[in-house]
Amino acid sequence: MCLEKLKMLREEPSPETRLQICDGNEEELHFMSIREKENFRYFRALKKSSNDDSVPAQSSKSKPLIQRVPFTLSEKKNFKKYFEPRVVAIGPLHHGNRRLQPAEKAKLKLSVLFTEEHRVAEHVLYKKIKQDIGYLKECYKPEDIEDYDDEELAWMFFVDGCAVLKAIHYSTKSEQEKQKDELNIKVDILAFAQVDLFMLENQLPFRVLELLINSVHDAKDLRESIDVFIDNKIKRTIAEGKKGKPRQDQDHTHLLGLLRERLLAKTNNKNESTKTIIGKLLLSCGPKQQQCHKTFRSINELKEAGIRVTPSETSSLRDVNFYVGFLGTLKIPRIVVDDSTGSKFMNLVAYEMCPDFKNDFAVTSYLCFLDTLIDTAQDVKELRHAGMLLNYLGSDQEVADLFNNITTDLVPDLEMYHDATDKIREYCDNPWTTCIAKAYYTHFSTPWSFLGFLGVLMGLLFTAIQAYYSMRKATMGQR
Incomplete structure (x- = not known):
């Protein structure tokens, strides 16, 4: 396949391998230098791969990929703080970060509490994730997960998914319910973790959350807690106002994508200039x-x-x-x-x-x-x-x-x-x-300016009345 040959080219293949990259008429290139030939072979490889019907199109459900922050943003020093998780790594992109290791125990504890609260065996949830691992891997670029095998990824998705659902469900409870469901996790960690949940490189495929939710008895309660959690996040972004709902048949990519959908969803109101x-x-x-x-x-x-x-x-x-x-x-x-x-x-x-x-x-x-x-x-x-x-x-x-x-x-x-x-x-x-x-804005923008304007107007009115009576009195005197 041309895509495989392109990968060979990117990995700096040997001169013998370069001659095999993509089909083309080599006689047409005999007068060119080696660099020129490589440029044309690479160009033809791209051309063929874009028109190759045998290359399967990526499933629309797995688009867009959970990707890293574009270089045009991440290269700016002042912006790095916006994209790096503060306390917790969710998913594989920041999983090995030593600075975030202290939160791993907290995640595992939340996962245990999730299985206990919903009375479901952990191996049942893990099996659900493992069975769908092929689909979940498609949500990432291959180079971003090449260091993890299927078992490591499945376990990571299981722990992180359970921890995320437990944290979301806990945050939407009343204060009285929270006291009964004491987590013994510092408040500042939970607060920073909620910010980390909406970082692009810290996303889980929404499919992970769906698999876990569908495996418990009170699935409706968990779905409602996600809606409430997103609504609360919107209130901390855009105050008041009617909130639109995304289409019910719409496939969510991840929590950040769901937040975007809700921030942009319009109601049935006609809002035209x-x-x-x-x-x-x-x-x-x-x-x-x-x-x-x-x-x-x-x-x-x-x-x-x-x-x-x-x-x-x-x-x-x-x-x-x-x-x-x-x-x-x-x-x-x-x-x-x-x-x-x-x-x-x-x-x-x-x-x-x-x-x-x-x-x-x-x-x-x-x-x-x-x-x-x-x-x-x-x-x-x-x-x-x-x-x-x-x-x-x-x-x-x-x-x-x-x-x-x-x-x-x-x-x-x-x-x-x-x-x-x-x-x-x-x-x-x-x-x-x-x-x-x-x-x-000069005369009516504030009560004081309006009263001042009214005072001047009344002053002019009284002056006009006084002048009128003075003129009338003078006229009567002449008679």
Whole structure:
């Protein structure tokens, strides 16, 4: 097979072996140097492998592969902390890390508690994993698991899968239930472990969790605990709002993939950028054509243009809309920023960048859009005061730096929010909306400015009345 021959080429085969790589007319290459011949043979190998019907296509269920973080992200020193597990290794990619060895006992203890809680024999669960090991291995690149045989992988999946399910189930219990089910594991380890569960290189195939869940009697309870766990994670990312549900027939890849699906799932609400009658009237009064459109850079600039920010109805990152009325209204989901925000979003971005994952880069596009709104600490302050951003990270400057840094070199899908951004630009281009916005923010944006404006207006009214009666009195005196 050509794919096998390509592997031979990558492993620097001998000159005799190179002559066997891929079929081709060697007479056509007789006038070329050895390097040129190798280049053409490699090119033909790729060409043949891409058209070879005998090469079986990878099962769609195993796509995308659980891969390592793309080099364009992992090579950045400031980003390494987002991708390296802090306390626990899940799966084979970080299994041999000595720094994470202390958590191995905790994982084994959680696995024992899982089997005891659900009254299932450990060898039954292990057998389920071992029988499906061929499928599970396809979820990884061969070079990432070449150091493990089937027995080692099956045992690893068994222990890690049971530990993950036990940790998830425990975290969703009430405080009273937790006291009865004491784990005797330090709280900080559990807290960091929950962050580690959503790292790209720390994922288990969701199939492992399904095999274990289907092997216990209270499978429904375990599935519901995963849903609650993901919902809680969303609440710590995007506050409030209706939560959409992914399609029931959709195959989940891993927990990180499930989190992404839920963050992007939209409800049945119609969320399209619209113009009210007043908005259409105002925009129709503006110039019909312009050679150059204004660009918006931050929340403060939008405010100066008369645009306010309010929360969207859902927690979906796709739910970004712009409404034109007396003032412009940009609706976006409320966001929660804490110590886990950088890790969460960067691993979602890394997941979207995996070459085997065909997607629309929705999370990447959302972060880039948010970066256009947040330029300085003052923008973060405006979002906080509007109730649109909950800051549990630190100072407003730290939040601004976070989003400015994590979006460096990211490439968004410009079509994702084009409907909203086009209407924002149209609104900013119109001089009428700008004048109305300045008048509003000068006289009506706060109660004090409104009272001041009302006082001036009443003063002018009394002055006019006084002048009227003075003139009338003078006229009567002349008579």
